[in-house]
Amino acid sequence: MEDSADDDTPMLGMDLPETPAPAASSGPYRVLARKYRPQTFAELIGQDAMVKTLGNAIARDRLAHAFLMTGVRGVGKTSTARLIAKALNCIGPDGLGGPTIDPCGVCEPCRAITEGRHIDVIEMDAASNTGVDDVREIIEAVRYAAVSARYKIYIIDEVHMLSRNAFNALLKTLEEPPPHVKFLFATTEVNKVPVTVLSRCQRFDLRRITPDMLFAHFSAILQKEGVEAEAPAIWLIASAAEGSVRDGLSILDQAIAHADLEGGGTITADQVRVMLGLSDRSSIAQLMAAILEGEAGGAIDLARAQYALGIEPVAMVRGLMDLVHAITLAKVSRHDDPALAAADRERIGDWAGKLGFAPLSRLWQLLLKGHEEVLRGNNPLEHLEMLLLRVIYSASMPDPGELAKLLESGGLAALAQVAPAPRAGQERAESPAAAETAHADAAPSALTIAQIHRLLESQGNHRLAGLVYDHLKVIELEPGRLMFAPAPALGEAFAREFGDALFQATGTRWQVGPGEGVARPSLGDVEQAKIADNEARIRELPVVKAALAAFPDARLELPEDNRHRSSP
Incomplete structure (x- = not known):
């Protein structure tokens, strides 16, 4: 009998917990995201402010009737809603507990909510239940008390997907729900939720996890x-x-x-x-070195080698952007990437010491624009190669601030030192200062037109000074005598007004009037010719040629002429 008893199936069943059946270990695999879903607020990482607020609300019995959790994907919005449901309905291991921020997880309500089978905790996906009829079912059901729980809880995920009519139908119930009902909303796009709904909810913005x-x-x-x-x-x-x-x-x-x-x-x-699909850091560093050293051929060879290894061109661009970002942060001592090796840190620190913020910013903008081109291009490798050439040949180009400074006083001469010499037979326009010197050499005791212009400016006669600068083309200029070419812009009274102004400025009567003969260009014409000549010489610079070739729609902007100035 003892042997038969030992062979009974019930007796064997008593041994099962000690020796699990093979089927138990070969069950369906649960992905980590589901297996390690937080079951308590203590396991919810990165949301300490929200947990503290909810804990205080539960302890003081100041629970809102509707909660809205918003944040990017995967930060715990739906998990938080389920945890709130457990916290409100937990009865403790002994069945006598009340709402708590630390649900026991072993009582029937906690286990049922965790397993998604609690009859009083209703989860609804607003993406597939968007209409007013779906909301009408909720409105009808909230009138009835919870079956077995303390609160009847409605969890609506992706609530922003509800239609406009559905939101409107829910407003009244959401504002004044029965005391036994709680609404828990979750959304990734809170801007699509009507403000009338937002104003009726206690909102929690779940942060990205660091x-x-x-x-x-x-x-x-x-x-x-x-x-x-x-x-x-x-x-x-x-x-x-x-x-x-x-x-x-x-x-x-x-x-x-x-x-x-x-x-x-x-x-x-x-x-x-x-x-x-991330590119190797050392390869990206070599590519960056080739860019900074201007080795166009080497950069293209490196890019093609990476492409042959299966690295996508857009991943290479992202790698370069990450490296530029790291270098820029290193300049302000804010770069801290634990995944970097010591050699990579040293290389980034070295580049940070050599490169300024202006070229780094320009490099970032070029890569940022090129990222979209490579991402959307029908042949990403070709777009990447063109981007590398554009970056290399634009790296040495002065930024707009530097170019503006060079174009100001003394800057044009600095650019001219590296500009190609004028072609044979090409005469340079004479600047007002040069014209003034030439005239002074010819007649040291005579006033030049540039000096006369300054005298008018010093007297505050800016209108007349402007006419002289823009339109007065001198035919003859001697002490006490000034003949000029007639011009409609000067007007009939110009000669009289100009003569009076010269008398006030010099104390001597001047003979002023229109004459005949070859007239010299006005001060404004001389200045414009000078600017045009300088622009032509600047366009001949290799760096400017390369920039204009890389950016066909670009324009060379020079500072506007400072007209009517006292020192032309």
């Missing part, structure tokens, strides 16, 4: 999963997550599978870069 928090969180999960990983690899995953826990866990899941397939079982930084 890379430091993600690194610690992923490290703990890897330890629980029994998977080895290099610290730089975890940092790469934390950075690629862009503040989203769910995105990071999905990448981590993929990295674990990738490492297993490689056979080593350890997640390495190189494997993560390959998996994410």
Whole structure:
């Protein structure tokens, strides 16, 4: 009998908890994002301000009737809504507990909510239930008390997807719901939620999770999963997550599978870069060095080599942008990337010491514009090569501020030193200062037209000085005598007014009037000729030629002529 008793099935069933059946270990795999979904507020990372506010509200029994959680994907909006549902309906292990910020997780309401089967906690996806009829069902149901829970809770995910009529139908119920009903909304696009709804909710903006928090969180999960990983690899995953826990866990899941397939079982930084399509840092550094040194051929060869290895052109552009960003932050001592090796840190620090903010900003803008071109181009590699050439040949071009300074006093001469010499037979326009010197040499005791212009300016006669500067073309100028070419812009009374002004300025009567003969250009004409000559010489500069070739729609902007000045 004892033997038969030992063979009874019930007796064998008592041994099952000690020796699980093989089917238990071969159940469907749960992805990390679901397996490690936070079950308590203590497990919810990065949202301390919200947890504190909710804890105080529960402790003081000042619970709002509607909550709105907003934030980017994967920061815990839906998880927070479920945690609030558990916190409000938890009855404790002994069944006598009340609302608490620390739900027990073992009572029937907590377990039912965790498993998604609680009859009084209704979850609705607004993306697939957008109409007013769906909201009307909620309005009809809120009149009835909860079946077994303390509160009847409606969790509406992606609430911004509700139609306008659905929102309007919900307003009255949302403003004055029965005391046993709570609304929990979650959305990634809060700007699409009507303000009439926002004003009826207590809003919580869930923050992006920092890379430091993600690194610690992923490290703990890897330890629980029994998977080895290099610290730089975890940092790469934390950075690629862009503040989203769910995105990071999905990448981590993929990295674990990738490492297993490689056979080593350890997640390495190189494997993560390959998996994410990230370019190698050393290759990007070599490409940046070629750009800064102006080696166009070398930069194109490096880009083609990376492309042959399977690196997408847009990933190379992003790598260059990341490097420029790192160099710029290093200049203000704000760059801290734990995934960087010591050699990379040294290289970035060296570039930060040599490059100024202006070229770095210009480089960033060129790469930013080129990123869109490479991303949308039908042949990304060709777009990348053209972008590299554009960046290289624009790197040495002075920025607009520097160019404006060069074009001011003394700057044009500096540019002219490196500008090509005028072609044979091409005469340079005589500047007013040069004309003044020439006339002074011819007649030292006589006033030049430039000196007369300054006298008029000093007397405050700016209108007459302007006419002299723009339109007065001198035929004959001697002490006490000035003949000029007639011009409609001068007017009939110009000769009399000009003679009176000269008398007031010199104390001597002047003979002023129109004459015949060859007239010299006006001061304004001389200045415009000078500017045109300088512009032609500037356009001959190699760096300007390259810039205009790279940017066909660009224009060379020179400072406008400072007309009617006293020192032309």
